[in-house]
Amino acid sequence: MKLLLSKIKMIAFMIAVDLVVAVVFFLLLHNWLEPMAMSVKIAGYVAVAVFFIGVIFAKYVIIYRQLGRDDVTGGNNRKQFERIAKNILSSNHRYVMVHANIDRFKLINDSYGDDEGDKILKKIQTIIDAELNWDEVSGRLMADNFGILMHFHSIAKLDERLERISDRFAELSDRSGVPYGIVMFYGVYVLDESEDIDVGAMLERANLGRKNISFNNYRVPLGIYDEKDRQRMNRDRELEQKMHQAMKNGHFVPFLQPKVDLVTDRIAGAEALIRWIDPDEGMIYPNEFIPLFEHNGFVINIDIFMFEKVCEMIDEWHKKGYRPITVSVNLSRCHFEVPEFFEYYEAIYHKYEIPEGSIEIELTESLFYNDLESLNDLVSRIHACGMTCSIDDFGSGYSSLNMLKDVKVDTLKLDRVFFKSSEDDARGKDVIRSVIRLAQALDLKTVSEGVEIGEQVEFLRDMNCDLIQGYVFFKPLSVREFEKLAFTQG
Secondary structure (H helix, E strand, O other), X not given: OHHHHHHHHXXXXXXXXXXXXXXXXXXXXXXXXXXXXXXXXXXXXXXHHXXXXXXXXXXXXXXXXXXXXXXXXXXXXXXXXXHHHHXXXXXXXXXXXXXEEEOOHHHHHHHHOHHHHHHHHHHHHHHHHHHOOOOOEEEEEEOOEXXXXXXOOOHHHHHHHHHHHHHHHHOOEOOOOOEOOOOEEEEEEEOOOOOOOOHHHHHHHHHHHHHHOEOOOOOOOEEEOOHHHHHHHHHHHHHXXXXXXXXXXXXEEEEEEXXXXXXXXXXXXXXXXXXXXXXXXXXXXXXXXXXXXHHHOOXXXXXXXXXXXHHHHHHHHHHHXXXXXEEEEEEOHHHHHOOOOHHHHHHHHOOOOOOOOOEEEEEEHHHHHOOHHHHHHHHHHHHXXXXXXXXXXXXXXXXXXXXXXXXXXXXXXXXXXXXXXXXXXXXXXXHHHHHHHHXXXXXXXXXXXXXXXXXXXXXXXXXXXXXXEOOOOOOOEEHHHHHHHHOOOO
C-alpha cells in the first residue's frame, strides 16, 4: 500500500510538472507566433498541440503499464492481474482460477537471503507465464502467492499442466547447483458460469481450496474448492464479527460435565466446558467455534474467562460449605506464545478463596512434544498455587512415555479414542489395562472420558480406574443443574 501511494504521489507530481511546462511552452510559442498571420498561428498551435498531447499520452500509457507491474517479479501485480482476468473472462472459454503458494518459502529466504529470494520469485513468475496461452494470465498476489487464470478442460488436464510448471520449479538451483527445493501448493476454483462473482472472490475461493490439498490423488499438491468451504468461511466470519460482543454481553457460559467416582458412584469432579448461548441462534457448540478461536487466538480470551468463572464458582461453593469437588479447566497451547502468560492465572486465582486441590489445569497431550523444561516450570507454578495438573487427551497422538517420567503431572485423562472400538475388542482392552496400570505405578489418577457403554464402565471398574466422564452417566450440565446433582446426593 505504501508503495502504491508513493507511485500515485510521483504521478501527481509529474502531471503538475507537465502542466507547468505546457503553460510555459505555449506562452513562448504565442510570443514567437504573434507577428505571423492568423492562419499560420492556428496551424502552429494545432500542430504543436497534437505533438504535445501525443508525447504526453505515450508517456502516461507507459507509466500506466508500469503501475501494473510487480516490483519484484516484473510480472503482473495483483491489481493488474485482476483487471486483465476480468477482461479475459468476458470470452466464451471455461476457466479455472488457481491460487498457488510456495511451501515454506521463508526457509529459502532465511537460507539464501531476501535478495536471492526475490530472484527466485522472478524466475517462478517467468516459468508460470511461459506455460500460459495468450488468453490466460498470472500475477504475484503477495509474498510467495501467485494467481493463475487458465483454461479449464478437466481436473486431469489441469493437473498435467501444473505438473509441467512444478517440474520446472524443481530444476531451480543456486550457483553451486544445489536445488532450492521449490514445492508449490495449488488451490483450485473451477468457475461456475451461473455465479456472478468478482475476480477477488474467485481468488479467495481458490485459496480456500488449498485446505483440501491431496498428496495422493494428483501429480501435484492440489486442493479443489468445495461449496462447503465457502459456507464454513462465511460462518467463521459471522462468528468472528460477534465474538467480542458476545463475550461482553455474557453469551459465553460455563457448563460442567460430571466425573463419577467408580468406588462410591458419586460425582467427585467435573470438567468446565464453554457454551455460547446466542440470543438469536440459541446454543452454539464448541466444535463449531473452538477451532476458529484457536486459529485467530481468541481462545486465550475464552480460557482466561473460563478460569475466572470457575474460580468464582468454587469460591461461592466454599463459602456455602459445599463438599470439595475438583473442577478441571482447559489450557490451550496458544498461551505458550505469550511470555509469562501464567501470571494472569496466578493473579486471578489469588483473588478468591479456593481450597487447595479444587482446580485442575488440563494440558493437552500435544504440548508435551515441546520444551519440557518450560512445561515442567509451568507444572511447578500450577502446584505452587495449590492446583493440580492433568494430561488431557492422553493417547490421541503419539504419546511419549518418557514425558510421564519427566513432567510431574497428577492425572491422566484417557482419550475417548480408546472407547470407540467394539465391546469385545480384546486388543483395545489390553491397551487400556496397560495405560491404567502404568498410571497407577506412577501414582497418577486416571480419568476415562467419552465413555458411553455400560460394559465399558464395568471393565474400567475392574481395572480400578478412578473416574469416568461420559454420556453413560451425564452430559454437560448448567452450573445450577450440576450443583443440584452434586451437592444434594446422600
